[in-house]
Amino acid sequence: MAPQLKGPRSASLSLINCMQCLWLWIFLFSSRICLAKTRYFDFTIQETDVTRLCHTKSAVLVNGQYPGPASYVREGDKVVVNVTNLVSYNATIHWHGVRQLLSAWADGPAYVTQCPIQTNQSYVHRFQIVGQRGTLFWHAHFSWLRATVHGAFIILPKKKSLYPFTKTHKELPPLILGEWWNANVEDIIAQALATGGAYNVSDALTINGQPGDLYNCSSDGTFVYKVSRGRTYMLRVINAAVNFQMYFAIANHTLTVVEADAEYTQELITDMILLAPGQTTNVLFTTDQSLGQYYIAASVYSPPNISLVPFPQTPTTAILKYKRADTTTTQLTLPSFPLANDSSLLVNLTKSLKGRSFSEGFYYYGCPENVDLNVLHTVGYALQPCPANQVCLGPNNTIFRSSINNITFVSPPDFSILQAYYDLISANYTTNFPDVPLIQYNYTAVNPINKAALPGTRVRVIPFNTTVQVVYQDTATLFFESHPIHLHGQSFYIVGAGNGTFNPDTDPQNFNLVNPPARNTVSVYPGGWAAVRFRAINPGAWLVHCHFDIHQSWGMDMVFITLNGEGSSQTLPPPPSDLPRC
Numbered sequence: 001m002a003p004q005l006k007g008p009r010s011a012s013l014s015l016i017n018c019m020q021c022l023w024l025w026i027f028l029f030s031s032r033i034c035l036a037k038t039r040y041f042d043f044t045i046q047e048t049d050v051t052r053l054c055h056t057k058s059a060v061l062v063n064g065q066y067p068g069p070a071s072y073v074r075e076g077d078k079v080v081v082n083v084t085n086l087v088s089y090n091a092t093i094h095w096h097g098v099r100q101l102l103s104a105w106a107d108g109p110a111y112v113t114q115c116p117i118q119t120n121q122s123y124v125h126r127f128q129i130v131g132q133r134g135t136l137f138w139h140a141h142f143s144w145l146r147a148t149v150h151g152a153f154i155i156l157p158k159k160k161s162l163y164p165f166t167k168t169h170k171e172l173p174p175l176i177l178g179e180w181w182n183a184n185v186e187d188i189i190a191q192a193l194a195t196g197g198a199y200n201v202s203d204a205l206t207i208n209g210q211p212g213d214l215y216n217c218s219s220d221g222t223f224v225y226k227v228s229r230g231r232t233y234m235l236r237v238i239n240a241a242v243n244f245q246m247y248f249a250i251a252n253h254t255l256t257v258v259e260a261d262a263e264y265t266q267e268l269i270t271d272m273i274l275l276a277p278g279q280t281t282n283v284l285f286t287t288d289q290s291l292g293q294y295y296i297a298a299s300v301y302s303p304p305n306i307s308l309v310p311f312p313q314t315p316t317t318a319i320l321k322y323k324r325a326d327t328t329t330t331q332l333t334l335p336s337f338p339l340a341n342d343s344s345l346l347v348n349l350t351k352s353l354k355g356r357s358f359s360e361g362f363y364y365y366g367c368p369e370n371v372d373l374n375v376l377h378t379v380g381y382a383l384q385p386c387p388a389n390q391v392c393l394g395p396n397n398t399i400f401r402s403s404i405n406n407i408t409f410v411s412p413p414d415f416s417i418l419q420a421y422y423d424l425i426s427a428n429y430t431t432n433f434p435d436v437p438l439i440q441y442n443y444t445a446v447n448p449i450n451k452a453a454l455p456g457t458r459v460r461v462i463p464f465n466t467t468v469q470v471v472y473q474d475t476a477t478l479f480f481e482s483h484p485i486h487l488h489g490q491s492f493y494i495v496g497a498g499n500g501t502f503n504p505d506t507d508p509q510n511f512n513l514v515n516p517p518a519r520n521t522v523s524v525y526p527g528g529w530a531a532v533r534f535r536a537i538n539p540g541a542w543l544v545h546c547h548f549d550i551h552q553s554w555g556m557d558m559v560f561i562t563l564n565g566e567g568s569s570q571t572l573p574p575p576p577s578d579l580p581r582c
């Protein structure tokens, strides 16, 4: 029989019990802290000399590293990043794909959620990783600084939570695709915008900042992945290139896709993957070949004729090196890539990539079955007339622009859209972003006459919890292109894609509402369309833009403002006191 405690003895024991409670409480509290840590990072944006292709230039880097430092956090963690800008350019850092739930102020696109961090200024980004895990990256979100200001951002799953795929022997260091210019990249975009013409294409594609063996003066730096034979590895592939989608493959090795844009997918076996700038893909592969060395390589996918959109034609390479391989005799071979303008891999992968079942709890919300707001956004090139007494280098003395629904985006100069919205200052944007193109025509017909776009800073305001469907429709205004459209603040489900002009009566019948992949960036078929759905549950101002920087610079951007819901869990908190001001 359990002792019954009474009287004074009981009281003294209660006191002891209370002390134990206190210790227990301290223990539980500290273990909670252990589970959800705060991760601190210091990013210093500075100029550092970098040599590639026998050419040394002063590049804008974070902490002197190219690519920048890989940041590892865990699902549930709080993240604190102090970014200090020591270069002469304005700068911001964007946490690409991080949902920034109730922390829109930390998202980073210049003049959308914050003014840029000016020279010798700092900004402490504070946000929490809520309900997501996987491979993402951070990059500058001002002008074209992200060409060299980028790095992996890896969210590990919660401790003791397993990956929903076969256990691998090891995770390899992340692999980042990029582009290298011998010239100063800020001069490249400044010149393009000043002349209205095309920009100077990059001098090399890169893997982890290195062009690889096929480029001049580069083989010494080629990145090497060392592996053991007979093992399965996971590789996190990130496309941080500025203006090009890329095919990616490992010679003689089959890839199994298990995650895209930090969302688990059903396993998809393929020889080759395709990544647009802004997209990430985790692949598994088994080292089942004979002891040797194999090229890991990437090559441009670009649908337009190369005379219209020139691109670097030499693949970038790294090396997969089996331990104990004889490196003196093995001849490395390249994977065989499709033609640069062959869209069949894009179509095949888009059709075959499936998300994992929502019931597994990996998803923040399931794919909306019903849509409150259904919009059509055309994406395409545009031409503006040349100002009087000026020479413009676009076709027939015009200025190259690009647009969404005939609006070519203009950044507000004075303060960010989110600040203006929060402070109820409406002067720097208007809320009349159209839900259908201003000019409706046969979007994919040959050479349509509509090449015009109205400059404007227009947003679309959506009430909290709205389910939104956007159909992105490519246009033939100049020529077809596969635009990678990126949504900030949340992922969307890619429910459909097709060639030609979207048919609102018949195409939705073929939508996948059962297991669509969730992504933050969708590659629209050239001369076709892509349909995405999301639920607006994150209050803030969320930029949508083409992740080709040249198209973003030319105005292929718009902003969704998601209104607050009810209560503090659905309301954007006030801006941090150190939010950069213009």
Ligand SMILES: [Cu+2]
Pocket: 481, 482, 483, 484, 546, 547, 548, 551, 552, 556
């Ligand atoms: Cu584009």
